[in-house]
Amino acid sequence: MKPNTIAWVITGGGAHLRECVSVLEYVKKRFGLKVTLFLTKWGYEVSRIFGVLPRLRSISPGGYYEEFLVGDEGMYYVGRVNVGRYKALIIAPATANTIAKMVYGVADTVATALFAQAGKSSIPTIVLPTDIPNEEGYVVTETPCYVDRAVCSTANCNACQLISQCPAKAIEIVDNLPRINLSKCIGCALCEKICPKVVKCWEKIKLAPRPVDLENINKLTKMKDVIVVKNPWEIAEKIEVVLSRS
DSSP: OOOEEEEEEEOSOOTTHHHHHHHHHHHHHHHTEEEEEEEOHHHHHHHHHTTOHHHHHHHSOSSTTOOEEEGGGGGGGTHHHHTTOOSEEEEEEEOHHHHHHHHTTOOOSHHHHHHHHHHHTTOOEEEEETTOOOTTSOEEEEOOOEEOHHHHTTSOOSSOHHHHHOTTOOEEEETTEEEEOTTTOOOOOHHHHHOTTTEEOSOEEEEOOOHHHHHHHHHHHTSTTEEEOSSHHHHHHHHHHHHHHO
16 A cells, blocks of 8 residues: 655744644654655754754655755655655745745745646645734744843853853854854754743744735635645644545
């Protein structure tokens, strides 16, 4: 019996990212899936900053149809969509930039190229936009780890434990106070455990969606074989429906 295979694309948005990885882990086990992971360049960088790279590599450890592909590496595998090797394409989270390109037919990244070929091949595509508003009308996203320098300035520490204990050497002193260098951070959140009053990780923030992004999401919902979801766990429901039809 052939295994169920899906392609999952991660673009460079932090909104819903950590929860999407939890959904990925769940659907792989629940439905016995093989998952090919495609990450855009910034999808990879944001996944590193948000600390989910080890989990993603566990989901797609590199076997057949379980490749872990970053940026242009994934372009070599786009043709699998055309020959029906995947039951579904999932793009989650999908940034506003990615959504705009998908709506207007631009296919210049692995995410948008896969979307274009899925449309030509009648492969169901499930999309979770980062900028889809909640019931209150806001977009909810998360911050990576950061140092609250205003609080840190009042701590009067003799020596900064963050600097000595960060495994990625991502804590730097800038203007006499520590700062996390996100180009080095691996999102382990150890710094928050060491100094919870000063370091904040995955803080929820509310943003007002731009009208143009809402317009593009609305256009996406009207496209053939495209399913737009509002939250990560809705993806699991839609995958179950797609698999039941195949």
